[in-house]
Amino acid sequence: MELTIASGKGGVGKSTVASTLAIELHKRYSNVVAIDADADAPNLHLILGVDKWDREEAFTSTAVAEIDYEKCTSCGVCKDICTFRAIKRIDDRYVVNDMLCEGCRACQFACPEEAIKIKPSESGLIRIAVTKYGFPLISAKLHVGKANSGKLVMREKELAKEIGRGNVLRIVDAAAGIGCQVIASLAGSDLAILVAEPTPASLSDLKRIYALTRHFMIPVVLVINKYDLHLEHAKTIEEFANKEKIEVVGKIPYDERIPMSMAKLKPFIEEYPNSETTKSLLEIVDEIKYIYDNWKSWWLTHKPKEAKPYIPKILKPESP
Amino acid sequence: MKIAFACSGKGGLEDQISDRFGRCSSFTIVEVEEGRVKSVDVIPNPGSQAGSGAGIKAIKAVVNSGAKVIVAGSLGPNAMAAAQELGIKHVSVSGKKVKDVLNEVIAMLK
Numbered sequence: 001m002e003l004t005i006a007s008g009k010g011g012v013g014k015s016t017v018a019s020t021l022a023i024e025l026h027k028r029y030s031n032v033v034a035i036d037a038d039a040d041a042p043n044l045h046l047i048l049g050v051d052k053w054d055r056e057e058a059f060t061s062t063a064v065a066e067i068d069y070e071k072c073t074s075c076g077v078c079k080d081i082c083t084f085r086a087i088k089r090i091d092d093r094y095v096v097n098d099m100l101c102e103g104c105r106a107c108q109f110a111c112p113e114e115a116i117k118i119k120p121s122e123s124g125l126i127r128i129a130v131t132k133y134g135f136p137l138i139s140a141k142l143h144v145g146k147a148n149s150g151k152l153v154m155r156e157k158e159l160a161k162e163i164g165r166g167n168v169l170r171i172v173d174a175a176a177g178i179g180c181q182v183i184a185s186l187a188g189s190d191l192a193i194l195v196a197e198p199t200p201a202s203l204s205d206l207k208r209i210y211a212l213t214r215h216f217m218i219p220v221v222l223v224i225n226k227y228d229l230h231l232e233h234a235k236t237i238e239e240f241a242n243k244e245k246i247e248v249v250g251k252i253p254y255d256e257r258i259p260m261s262m263a264k265l266k267p268f269i270e271e272y273p274n275s276e277t278t279k280s281l282l283e284i285v286d287e288i289k290y291i292y293d294n295w296k297s298w299w300l301t302h303k304p305k306e307a308k309p310y311i312p313k314i315l316k317p318e319s320p
Numbered sequence: 321m322k323i324a325f326a327c328s329g330k331g332g333l334e335d336q337i338s339d340r341f342g343r344c345s346s347f348t349i350v351e352v353e354e355g356r357v358k359s360v361d362v363i364p365n366p367g368s369q370a371g372s373g374a375g376i377k378a379i380k381a382v383v384n385s386g387a388k389v390i391v392a393g394s395l396g397p398n399a400m401a402a403a404q405e406l407g408i409k410h411v412s413v414s415g416k417k418v419k420d421v422l423n424e425v426i427a428m429l430k
Contacts, residue, residue: 061371123371149371154343180372183396187340216394217412307394307412311401 001295002157002170003288004037004189004218008205010176012197013225016258017284018173019047019267021193023133024285025292031169032135033160037153037185038175039124039140046265048137053127057159059140060120061151063103065096071115078107078116099145123147126156128163136163148175150184157188169292178208190299191291192218193249197226198233203240210244214308219299221247221291223284226254247302250284253277323350323425324382325418326392331362333419339393342367342375348418349385352426361385375399382408391418391425 005018018034026032036044065086067078072094079087079094086100087107096107098121108116124142131137138156142148153172160170174185186192192213196206213220222241227234234251241248255277261268269278291298324347327335331346338344344365351358363385367378375398382390383406393414395403403410411428413421 147371150343150374151369151371154368180374184343187343187394187396212397215397215400309397309400311397311404314401314405 001167001191001292002172002189003191003193004172004174004185005193005195006174006182006185006209007176007195007202008178008207008209009197009199009202012195012202013223013252013258014176014195015043015047015173016225016252016262016268017193017195017223017281018171019044020269020281021285021288022048022135022137022171023267023269024282025169025171025288026133026135028289029169029292030134031164031167033164033168033170034131034135034137035153035156035160035170035172036137036139037156037172037181039142039152039181040148040175042139042141043262044173045129045137045139047262047267048131048133049265050129050131050137050139053129053139055128057126058122059124059126059152059155061123061149062121062147063118064098064101064121065103065105065107066117066119067094067096068115068117069093071113073113073115075112077110077112081106081110123149124152126152126159128159136160138163148179148181150180150187153181153184157184177205178212182209183212186212186216186218189216189218190295192220193223193288194220194246195223195225196237198224198230198237200233203233203237206237206240210246211308211310214304215310217304217307219302219304221249221287223250223252224248225252227251229254249287250280252280252284321352321389321429322385322387323352323389323391323429324348324385324387325350326365326378326390327362327418333360333417333422335418337391337393337413337416337418337421339414341390341392341395342378342399343370344368344378344392347378347381347385347387349387350418350422355426355430357422373398376402379403379406379408389425389429391421 022034123146261271326338326344349361367374379402
């Protein structure tokens with residue numbers, strides 16, 4: 001089973017919720033695999049206190065041009081055709097700048113000597129560590145300037161399936177936004193746990209991520225974090241949830257100690273186990289445990305009845 | 321009529337139908353004539369290796385195969401938009417093997 005924590009808006013508390021769920025659900029079910037699906041700005045490993053990785057794997061999804069100097073006649077056509085100005089003449093040679101090359105292959109097509117090859121270029125690293133809580137964490141980080149993609153998240157999920165034994169509970173901490181990497185985080189998930197904070201920006205982003213869950217027919221529950229920061233906005237979010245028939249599984253009070261515990265690289269529930277905030281986090285855990293224990297019947301009553309496609313608008317060229 | 325089943329593994333009638341489309345492992349193309357299976361082919365999905373534009377590449381592979389129907393759990397926004405534009409139908413099936421739903425799908429499409 002796969003649970004994905006997403007929000008649309010960044011900084012609302014996905015990783016706080018995701019880390020809490022991973023730790024507490026693993027205590028109870030012993031089958032968690034956590035996935036940090038935000039390769040641009042991973043931070044789940046920080047909260048979970050991971051400081052070294054057991055396994056690392058290079059991830060390639062882009063390619064760069066490579067000139068074969070045995071065939072190259074230094075004609076310079078490649079430099080002229082490159083839109084990204086990635087090929088320069090240095091001394092008497094034409095050289096591809098790996099950092100600027102986008103792998104578009106225009107130079108490869110244009111080269112009269114067929115001297116250009118395209119080689120896969122490493123975009124980032126996927127790494128795995130067994131956390132001190134006993135469950136594995138799959139994390140990823142992109143190299144500077146490299147593009148994120150759903151392919152990376154898919155590979156993380158593949159690895160989760162490889163290393164998990166038996167009935168694995170995958171907990172996916174999605175990235176912010178609704179881009180390809182978030183879509184891949186949601187695709188194939190059984191339940192989306194959406195997190196919002198009481199601000200108009202968060203509600204706006206929440207509607208977008210919710211539209212995506214409707215597209216994929218994934219049942220949804222909602223957590224309102226920092227809810228007492230602005231009770232009126234929190235109410236607006238609750239009204240949206242009621243209108244869409246989304247169950248609110250928890251409301252977490254605003255607590256300055258949450259960012260503080262993150263800075264200390266500790267999960268909040270461990271640093272401040274007796275706080276009201278931890279109590280509200282553990283209530284959310286109980287709600288998720290209930291859903292997990294009664295999955296079949298919960299799903300039957302909460303699954304979306306029909307998909308509501310969320311598709312891009314297609315611009316057609318005007319007919320002549 | 322050809323039907324493209326999005327598969328999670330190596331493809332074929334015994335394989336699981338994939339929950340996702342754009343990055344599924346392979347497509348099992350089943351040609352049906354007068355309600356009977358005429359041929360079964362497996363093609364790789366170029367979308368599974370794509371850093372970006374996976375859904376579009378997958379649709380392209382389906383179009384090239386001649387299939388007019390896709391059977392998969394769900395299609396992402398881009399793939400869905402392209403399928404609609406090209407008049408390719410989508411039948412949503414989850415958690416089943418190709419052979420288990422083949423007859424139902426054929427009956428549905430009559």
